[in-house]
Amino acid sequence: MSAISTIDEKVLVLNRGYSAVRIVPARHAFTLLCREAAEILSIENGNYLTYGLHDWMDVAKLQKEFEPEKHTWLRLPSLEIAIPKIIRLLTYDKFVKPEVRLTRRNLFSRDKNKCQYCGKRFSATDLTLDHVVPRVQGGGNSWSNLVCACMKCNTKKGGRTPRQASMQLIQKPFKPLHCEARKLRIGPIQYKSWKSFLQNAYWSIELVED
Numbered sequence: 001m002s003a004i005s006t007i008d009e010k011v012l013v014l015n016r017g018y019s020a021v022r023i024v025p026a027r028h029a030f031t032l033l034c035r036e037a038a039e040i041l042s043i044e045n046g047n048y049l050t051y052g053l054h055d056w057m058d059v060a061k062l063q064k065e066f067e068p069e070k071h072t073w074l075r076l077p078s079l080e081i082a083i084p085k086i087i088r089l090l091t092y093d094k095f096v097k098p099e100v101r102l103t104r105r106n107l108f109s110r111d112k113n114k115c116q117y118c119g120k121r122f123s124a125t126d127l128t129l130d131h132v133v134p135r136v137q138g139g140g141n142s143w144s145n146l147v148c149a150c151m152k153c154n155t156k157k158g159g160r161t162p163r164q165a166s167m168q169l170i171q172k173p174f175k176p177l178h179c180e181a182r183k184l185r186i187g188p189i190q191y192k193s194w195k196s197f198l199q200n201a202y203w204s205i206e207l208v209e210d
């Protein structure tokens with residue numbers, strides 16, 4: 001493989017908390033590694049090992065000798081280096097905007113498609129949004145006043161507050177800190193080692209298709 005094609009190999013980026021946030025081409029991953037904004041995460045015999053770029057260059061010789069087929073190699077005139085499969089950001093996440101927009105999709109995602117009154121999970125098409133304090137009583141659109149509700153619960157509650165309707169929220173509605181699922185653009189899983197980091201994300205992605 002030429003250096004030009006391998007530089008576009010896909011690398012999974014995790015945030016500091018080991019959640020998948022994005023897949024980037026290798027050249028982007030190397031830029032982050034050069035800036036020491038990320039470290040390489042390598043899963044070896046079930047253990048997570050981390051490397052800075054220089055350590056990774058040091059182990060290249062061993063990898064080349066003992067497991068050349070395990071890696072995709074970036075071959076430059078002066079050096080040969082394995083393309084990491086996973087990197088982890090060391091700085092605060094540049095990919096994730098701090099503000100999550102108040103949208104139907106993000107609300108469904110926060111509530112995990114569960115009716116916040118009966119606690120049952122529904123498909124997006126069978127869920128509605130409920131104003132906890134109804135609009136007629138001055139309740140507005142906000143993270144703390146909008147929740148997912150199934151048709152049945154929403155109808156039962158009508159234009160009343162939960163207290164007036166003698167209904168209870170299963171959790172206090174909150175504003176999510178960030179929304180990784182929306183940022184993630186994933187094709188097929190490229191490497192087995194990505195799997196454990198992506199299962200969560202896949203689950204969330206399913207929810208946002210409304």
Ligand SMILES: [Zn+2]
Nearest residue numbers: 115118150153
């Ligand atoms: Zn319900």
